[in-house]
Amino acid sequence: MQHFQNMFPSEDGGHEARFELLELLETVLTGMDELKDPSRLTLGLESEISSDYYQNIIDAAVLPEKGLGTKKSVEELLKLLEGHRFLNRQYVANATPLPNNASIAGNLLMVLLNGNNLWDVDGTAAAKTEVQITSMLSDIVGYDRQKSAGFTTWGGQGAVFQSLRLAIANACPEANQKGTPNHLYAFCSELSHFSLYKSMEASGIGTDHLIRVKANRDHSMDLFDLREKMTAVIENGGLPIYVLATLGTTDTFGIDDLAGIKQVTEEIEAAYGLPRIYIHADTAMGGMYSFFNGYDFAENPLRLEDDVLETLSRYKSHFQHLKLADSLVFDFHKLGQTPYTTSLFLVKNREDFKAVDLDPDETPYVGNRGFGSYHTSYTLECSRMGSSIPIYASLLAFGIQGYQQILANYIRVNLAFRKKLTAAFPYAAVTNEAAPVTTFRFYPRNVRYHDEISGNITEEEVREVNRHNETIAEALGRFRNQTYFGSTKKQRYVYPSDSQSPVPLYVQKFYSVSPYTTVDAVDGYIDFLKAHVVPADAITG
Ligand SMILES: *Cc1c(COP(=O)(O)O)cnc(C)c1O
Numbered sequence: 142m143q144h145f146q147n148m149f150p151s152e153d154g155g156h157e158a159r160f161e162l163l164e165l166l167e168t169v170l171t172g173m174d175e176l177k178d179p180s181r182l183t184l185g186l187e188s189e190i191s192s193d194y195y196q197n198i199i200d201a202a203v204l205p206e207k208g209l210g211t212k213k214s215v216e217e218l219l220k221l222l223e224g225h226r227f228l229n230r231q232y233v234a235n236a237t238p239l240p241n242n243a244s245i246a247g248n249l250l251m252v253l254l255n256g257n258n259l260w261d262v263d264g265t266a267a268a269k270t271e272v273q274i275t276s277m278l279s280d281i282v283g284y285d286r287q288k289s290a291g292f293t294t295w296g297g298q299g300a301v302f303q304s305l306r307l308a309i310a311n312a313c314p315e316a317n318q319k320g321t322p323n324h325l326y327a328f329c330s331e332l333s334h335f336s337l338y339k340s341m342e343a344s345g346i347g348t349d350h351l352i353r354v355k356a357n358r359d360h361s362m363d364l365f366d367l368r369e370k371m372t373a374v375i376e377n378g379g380l381p382i383y384v385l386a387t388l389g390t391t392d393t394f395g396i397d398d399l400a401g402i403k404q405v406t407e408e409i410e411a412a413y414g415l416p417r418i419y420i421h422a423d424t425a426m427g428g429m430y431s432f433f434n435g436y437d438f439a440e441n442p443l444r445l446e447d448d449v450l451e452t453l454s455r456y457k458s459h460f461q462h463l464k465l466a467d468s469l470v471f472d473f474h475k476l477g478q479t480p481y482t483t484s485l486f487l488v489k490n491r492e493d494f495k496a497v498d499l500d501p502d503e504t505p506y507v508g509n510r511g512f513g514s515y516h517t518s519y520t521l522e523c524s525r526m527g528s529s530i531p532i533y534a535s536l537l538a539f540g541i542q543g544y545q546q547i548l549a550n551y552i553r554v555n556l557a558f559r560k561k562l563t564a565a566f567p568y569a570a571v572t573n574e575a576a577p578v579t580t581f582r583f584y585p586r587n588v589r590y591h592d593e594i595s596g597n598i599t600e601e602e603v604r605e606v607n608r609h610n611e612t613i614a615e616a617l618g619r620f621r622n623q624t625y626f627g628s629t630k631k632q633r634y635v636y637p638s639d640s641q642s643p644v645p646l647y648v649q650k651f652y653s654v655s656p657y658t659t660v661d662a663v664d665g666y667i668d669f670l671k672a673h674v675v676p677a678d679a680i681t682g
Pocket residue numbers: 295296297298299333334336387389390391423424425426472484
């Protein structure tokens with residue numbers, strides 16, 4: 142067994158075992174550093190993903206009869222780095238952050254302790270930090286930390302699923318035993334994330350009972366349409382139980398009017414004598430911007446530029462209402478600069494968990510007994526990783542002000558990018574409001590964005606511009622080992638004059654999510670676009 146003991150951290154804190162582990166870390170870090178190049182997205186050379194790439198892997202995978210040992214297997218791991226994208230300044234595709242060092246150390250600590258956050262007896266550190274970050278972030282969004290509760294879960298999507306489950310169990314207390322009744326409905330914007338769609342499938346309500354509400358020009362939910370669709374559901378015998386308010390849509394950072402949504406649901410509850418309609422604020426993308434809720438915009442202690450300040454104060458006008466939502470989420474692995482998966486599902490009223498909690502009889506080997514007093518039997522997961530630890534580490538390292546500075550920089554970089562983009566490309570239009578992301582659309586000839594959103598265009602014309610953008614996205618994508626821009630096939634819907642059904646717009650995406658995306662780097666992005674955007678006449682001519 143001695144031989145195997147050497148493959149583990151020490152039991153007694155001996156330095157030999159520590160150095161062995163440090164050496165492995167050194168191997169990984171050095172291997173990675175040797176491949177880094179800030180002018181390229183990928184570590185080392187990109188590997189060609191041919192059509193039989195995964196088939197070859199299926200055929201070739203071998204589980205060794207005799208283990209390679211720790212050192213050799215870590216050396217083997219280094220091969221995985223080759224061709225991997227690294228989240229340096231060249232990555233501007235999506236909200237995929239470079240994890241900060243404090244969160245990396247927190248993650249390591251979590252792994253070394255291997256706490257199980259199901260139960261504090263097995264995970265004191267994770268339980269403690271989960272309670273701490275729940276209190277800290279409750280203050281940020283205006284929840285009462287004496288009444289709120291939170292737990293880390295599987296992403297923004299996990300938060301949507303768990304909130305829907307709370308909504309069902311609270312609206313229909315019998316649903317847990319008898320199954321979900323078939324007259325329940327949920328509502329979200331047509332631009333919301335697919336998380337709710339999946340949750341409707343998985344919860345058994347069914348996607349036919351998901352009502353999509355039209356979006357306004359600024360990509361927020363159209364509240365007239367919400368009211369109309371809710372009323373129609375009720376008049377046909379349905380029961381609205383849930384509204385998903387998105388604050389920061391995934392592609393365009395559109396922000397739903399949460400206060401307005403709350404007003405609509407309250408009016409509808411009162412008019413029809415309905416139970417509470419649950420509101421989950423999907424703040425997976427935007428939640429970090431609530432760190433400006435307490436910022437003194439008049440004093441402006443960080444000396445932020447006027448245009449940055451203007452965007453941030455517009456955000457605050459929405460994010461200050463987060464306390465109206467029954468639950469929300471902090472997806473730190475998006476704009477919080479931490480590794481996957483670090484998401485905190487935060488609930489305003491911890492009483493809501495009672496509707497989904499397990500009876501102690503159902504949890505025989507863990508739970509509330511003579512020892513241990515934190516047992517998260519209301520989560521869908523059983524064992525849970527202690528991802529509250531890397532979140533906690535990150536919150537300590539940056540503080541409110543550090544996060545404000547990082548988040549303000551994303552806006553600053555995007556404002557600079559927009560200006561330079563439209564100056565360099567007369568046939569390009571920026572298609573969202575100022576945000577950490579810029580969506581933009583190239584036109585073969587004149588910019589028609591205004592015509593598109595006001596319906597003064599034919600469907601074929603819109604589709605031609607879509608094809609043009611698809612060609613450009615493909616062309617840019619071929620050079621993604623240099624700089625990786627994003628794109629989306631459904632930035633929003635438009636209603637052409639001759640079309641009965643909405644047509645989605647295809648756009649390019651610039652997302653700045655790293656401290657290495659700075660204003661100084663913007664010229665480089667524009668040069669990359671100039672070099673690789675296919676001229677319109679080459680496509681249409
Ligand atoms: C990314 C995102 C999600 C999903 O979050 P994951 O952490 O990837 O599960 C949900 N909603 C919105 C608005 C998002 O942007």
